[in-house]
Amino acid sequence: MHRLAEMHAYVSALREQGLTVGLVPTMGALHAGHLSLVDALQQEVDTVIVSIFVNPTQFAPGDDYDSYPRTLDADVELLATVGVDAVFAPTPTEMYPQGELRTSILPGLPGRYFEGKTRPTHFAGALTVVNKLLNIVQPDVAAFGEKDFQQLVLVTNMVADLNLPVRILPVPIRRDTDGLALSSRNARLSETERVTALFLSKAVLAVQRQCVDGALPSEAKRVGLSLLEAQPGIEVDYLEIVEPQTFVPVADDVAGAARVILAARVGQVRLIDNAAVEIAGPSTEENA
Incomplete structure (x- = not known):
């Protein structure tokens, strides 16, 4: 389905059946x-229902909108193999008939950091199109992956703040057998770059292990950065350990749940990764 009217009619029929x-x-x-x-x-x-839409409003000038892979026929065939009931693939004109957006949703304070700082227009575009899709499809549940963890938090916030009648289902990161977080952008890596990109997941997991072993956040972060900086071909945007709702970097005197987040370029391809960590906090001896 490509048109909003088709999707509205399809969902209405499902609702009439109590599905x-x-x-x-x-x-x-x-x-x-x-x-x-x-x-x-x-x-x-x-x-x-799976929607497929390369959303132009979440790409800034100089981003990879034009080069972002578009494989609709192959995507539809793949989804058919796992029993997806419907695919909604609107055009930009169908989603934005007026051309430029007249209304957008701002992400709030957690969206100003990291991805929001590097790509200032990204989250407003992403939240706005997600809001549009939720209104068009009106699902009971919407699934989002934890790989885009900051986006997941912002979407969850938006749903709560705007009282949208949908439950957000977080889904853990899926990794390849060698540990690389799966991403559509991985297809743009050369064979050599893909080997280099493995150090992103290695750095994230190294920070995670350091925290399990009782290292302070600043110490764990240094281990991850050292691993990345030792690899030619990686340009680090950020590696940080943050509070998982506010995205404020955690201090060494903090204990509890946190998230290590990472973004880096490998060649011309920008990749992200993250993992949950548990901060033990300063030892008793250090507090004495």
Whole structure:
């Protein structure tokens, strides 16, 4: 389906049958990570809809909008193999008939850091299109991956703040057998760059292990940065350990749940990764 009216009619028919509806919003170029979202949602609802839309409003000038992979036919075939009930693939004109947006949703304070700082218009565009898709499809549940963890938090905040009648289902990161977080952008890596990109997941997991072993956040962060800085071909944007709701970097005197987040360029491809960490906090001896 390509038109909003088609999707409205399809969902209305489902509702008349008393069926529950789930949505997986994507930008296409699908891989096993997206299929894990589908699988998680199939355990929750009767009908799964996947949207495929490369949203121009979340790309800034100089971003990779034009080069972002578009593989709609292959995506539809892949989704059919896992029993997806419907695919919604609107055009930019269908989603933005007036051309430029007249209204957008601002992400709030957590959206000003990290991805929001590097890509200042990104989250406003992403939240606005997610809000539009939620209003068009009106799902009971929508699945989002933890790989885009900051986006997941902001979408969850938006749903709560605007009282949207949908439950957000977080789905863990899906990794390749060598540990690399699955991403549509991985297809743009050369063979050599893909080997280099493995150090992103290695750095994230090294920070995670350091925290498990009782290292202070600043110490764990240094270990991860050292690993990345020793690899030619990696340009680090940020590596930080943050409070997982506010995205404020955690201090060494903090204990509890946190998130290590990372963004870096490998060649011309910008990749992100993250993992949950548990901060032990300063030892008794250090506090004495």
